[in-house]
Amino acid sequence: xxxxxxxxxxxxxxxxxxxxxxxxxxxxxxxxxxxxxxxxxxxxxxxxxxxxxxxxxxxxxxxxxxxxxxxxxxxxxxxxxxxxxxxxxxxxxxxxxxxxxxxxxxxxxxxxxxxxxxxxxxxxxxxxxxxxxxxxxxxxxxxxxxxxxxxxxxxxxxxxxxxxxxxxxxxxxxxxxxxxxxxxxxxxxxxxxxxxxxxxxxxxxxxxxxxxxxxxxxxxxxxxxxxxxxxxxxxxxxxxxxxxxxxxxxxxxxxxxxxxxxxxxxxxxxx
Ligand code: NAD
Numbered sequence: 001x002x003x004x005x006x007x008x009x010x011x012x013x014x015x016x017x018x019x020x021x022x023x024x025x026x027x028x029x030x031x032x033x034x035x036x037x038x039x040x041x042x043x044x045x046x047x048x049x050x051x052x053x054x055x056x057x058x059x060x061x062x063x064x065x066x067x068x069x070x071x072x073x074x075x076x077x078x079x080x081x082x083x084x085x086x087x088x089x090x091x092x093x094x095x096x097x098x099x100x101x102x103x104x105x106x107x108x109x110x111x112x113x114x115x116x117x118x119x120x121x122x123x124x125x126x127x128x129x130x131x132x133x134x135x136x137x138x139x140x141x142x143x144x145x146x147x148x149x150x151x152x153x154x155x156x157x158x159x160x161x162x163x164x165x166x167x168x169x170x171x172x173x174x175x176x177x178x179x180x181x182x183x184x185x186x187x188x189x190x191x192x193x194x195x196x197x198x199x200x201x202x203x204x205x206x207x208x209x210x211x212x213x214x215x216x217x218x219x220x221x222x223x224x225x226x227x228x229x230x231x232x233x234x235x236x237x238x239x240x241x242x243x244x245x246x247x248x249x250x251x252x253x254x255x256x257x258x259x260x261x262x263x264x265x266x267x268x269x270x271x
Contacts, residue, residue, distance in 0.1 A: 008132060015214075015224055075106055137158070156180045157181055159183070162186055197256060205243055
């Protein structure tokens with residue numbers, strides 16, 4: 001298991017299972033169970049995904065000690081504000097059935113609210129209900145606003161990132177502040193798997209297209225949370241540590257950048 005050391009020395013696995021759109025209870029418990037069985041120790045959920053209970057159930061069924069697992073969850077847009085966030089975290093703890101959350105994120109920087117939301121997250125951190133404070137979908141302008149107003153900067157920023165939207169500027173900005181970056185939609189929601197270059201490199205390294213893309217993220221030191229409910233893919237997405245891509249191939253993938261955002265843009269779109 002390869003771990004990223006966050007700014008406060010908490011260790012976060014580089015590979016976790018994303019569980020967005022896992023809405024079928026049995027399927028979710030099964031996917032998380034499978035993931036833990038093949039070695040995953042991190043799960044990325046959110047109150048918005050409405051599957052925290054199932055994630056908690058799978059974790060308990062696994063028999064793996066709680067301290068060996070890393071659970072990320074997020075405060076949704078309509079739960080934001082100071083008091084509301086304290087209550088949202090309480091709900092997430094209850095749904096997950098755990099005493100603490102490893103990483104708690106603001107899901108989106110809701111205008112007029114995200115600073116107060118983050119202040120509540122700082123308090124949750126001081127009270128040791130969460131092991132690390134973080135954010136998601138925060139661009140530079142949101143991080144700069146936080147920098148002026150909070151005591152402890154987020155330790156992680158989770159943003160859309162894949163070969164078609166590489167986020168180099170934002171990643172550099174975060175790295176300068178010792179903020180780790182997690183890529184959501186690391187496979188571009190599956191879209192990048194069809195890319196001709198990715199397929200060519202898969203042949204060259206005797207790996208699958210998904211493994212090529214995920215390995216590219218890891219070699220850039222980005223944390224990844226690919227989503228799948230299929231056991232063979234869950235395994236494939238974790239089997240990334242027995243090969244290294246040459247620099248020239250890393251560079252070729254870097255040239256696939258095309259500002260190909262799939263989700264909404266936190267700078268300009270409403271959410
Ligand atoms: P993803 O890039 O992980 O792609 C998932 C798609 O790829 C699924 O359709 C899946 O069937 C397919 N897939 C996965 N592994 C495969 C493989 N080995 N071979 C072929 N196809 C494969 O996209 P995602 O689910 O949107 O993102 C991953 C996680 O990121 C989510 O589950 C969630 O936890 C998180 N997320 C966070 C935000 C946010 O706003 N913070 C937004 C979206 C997603």
